[in-house]
Amino acid sequence: MKAEIVTMTAKEIDQEAIARGGEILKKGGLVAFPTETVYGLGGNALDPMASKKIYAAKGRPSDNPLIVHIAELKALTPIVKTVPEKAKILAEKFWPGPLTMIFEKSDLVPLETTGGLNSVAVRYPSDPIAAQLILAAGGYVAAPSANTSGRPSPTTAQHVEEDLGDAIDMIIDGGPVGIGLESTIVDFTEEVPVVLRPGYISLEMLQEVLGDVRMDKGLIKSDSNVHPKAPGMKYRHYAPKADLTIVEGSTEDVINAINQFVKEDQTNGLQAGIIATEETISEYPLGIVKCIGSREAEETIAHNLYEVLREFDQCQVSKIYSEAFYTPKMGQAIMNRLLKAAGHKIIKVGREEE
Ligand code: TXA
Numbered sequence: 001m002k003a004e005i006v007t008m009t010a011k012e013i014d015q016e017a018i019a020r021g022g023e024i025l026k027k028g029g030l031v032a033f034p035t036e037t038v039y040g041l042g043g044n045a046l047d048p049m050a051s052k053k054i055y056a057a058k059g060r061p062s063d064n065p066l067i068v069h070i071a072e073l074k075a076l077t078p079i080v081k082t083v084p085e086k087a088k089i090l091a092e093k094f095w096p097g098p099l100t101m102i103f104e105k106s107d108l109v110p111l112e113t114t115g116g117l118n119s120v121a122v123r124y125p126s127d128p129i130a131a132q133l134i135l136a137a138g139g140y141v142a143a144p145s146a147n148t149s150g151r152p153s154p155t156t157a158q159h160v161e162e163d164l165g166d167a168i169d170m171i172i173d174g175g176p177v178g179i180g181l182e183s184t185i186v187d188f189t190e191e192v193p194v195v196l197r198p199g200y201i202s203l204e205m206l207q208e209v210l211g212d213v214r215m216d217k218g219l220i221k222s223d224s225n226v227h228p229k230a231p232g233m234k235y236r237h238y239a240p241k242a243d244l245t246i247v248e249g250s251t252e253d254v255i256n257a258i259n260q261f262v263k264e265d266q267t268n269g270l271q272a273g274i275i276a277t278e279e280t281i282s283e284y285p286l287g288i289v290k291c292i293g294s295r296e297a298e299e300t301i302a303h304n305l306y307e308v309l310r311e312f313d314q315c316q317v318s319k320i321y322s323e324a325f326y327t328p329k330m331g332q333a334i335m336n337r338l339l340k341a342a343g344h345k346i347i348k349v350g351r352e353e354e
């Protein structure tokens with residue numbers, strides 16, 4: 001099966017194509033669609049067979065739960081047991097938007113959708129194309145990122161086509177996404193809300209609204225006995241084909257170290273790639289150098305990360321070196337994805353701070 005590709009923009013939505021996409025979903029088929037974070041692979045969230053199809057198309061382990069996407073607030077109550085007060089506050093503040101919340105699930109949601117868990121992840125995306133498709137499908141669309149399991153999440157319809165073009169019914173091409181990293185996930189099944197996956201909405205933004213919010217201990221890598229609570233966060237996702245290493249330190253030390261590594265690799269007959277920024281790109285004379293964005297506009301780094309990783313998969317490089325991006329707002333989310341792509345390989349260079 002070759003997916004039908006339909007093109008539209010958020011300003012000019014093709015209503016006929018949306019209606020057809022909705023029908024495909026209602027009949028148990030799969031439709032990929034844009035959201036403000038990354039492209040999603042949609043299936044009817046209340047249909048166990050559709051969820052099974054999603055896992056098969058992505059090659060995803062079936063214990064890794066899907067996010068249920070809604071397009072109106074009143075759709076939340078039927079699929080959860082209760083909505084804690086603090087979750088209502090976050091919904092008011094950040095929905096529709098790049099936030100996913102986890103609740104105890106109601107019987108309406110099949111265990112196939114939640115990977116066997118009694119909780120359900122719910123997201124209300126702000127992208128108008130996503131919203132219209134969800135409504136046309138009956139209101140509940142399960143959608144993981146529309147990549148083959150283990151590849152970087154798709155930020156364009158072309159990425160979706162590369163990975164899933166032969167496995168699904170329809171791809172809605174709404175152009176490149178806005179944010180480029182998946183939604184922030186907050187778990188409400190325990191006393192204190194816990195961030196299971198950092199995203200555009202940062203821990204600080206959540207704390208400002210709620211007070212006490214914690215970061216999942218499993219995300220902080222120092223203790224290898226503690227596992228992330230979101231099953232998906234334990235896999236080595238977003239893995240590029242080449243061996244990726246992050247180099248951390250002062251700008252000057254990082255540039256010198258990366259140039260040295262690339263030179264050594266070339267001496268050994270290996271081609272290397274470099275992930276640089278607008279500010280540093282001219283400092284790397286060797287290797288295949290790609291610009292991820294500007295440190296002055298950290299959202300550009302978030303936006304281009306997956307695209308750059310995919311581009312390197314098309315290059316003949318066996319090693320990639322990346323600068324570290326501990327930027328003020330999205331640094332947590334960017335570094336979470338980059339560290340996973342690197343299998344947590346990070347080299348600290350230069351003198352230790354006193
Ligand atoms: O931005 C996003 O959230 C995108 C777009 C398409 O909306 N979707 C997305 O879905 O990133 P996916 O399936 O690639 O990631 C879902 C993550 C996984 O890490 C999964 O383990 C976690 O959410 N998750 C889902 N339900 C959960 C639950 N009940 N408890 C804990 N973690 C859950």
Ligand code: MG
Nearest residue numbers: 144145153232
């Ligand atoms: Mg994913």
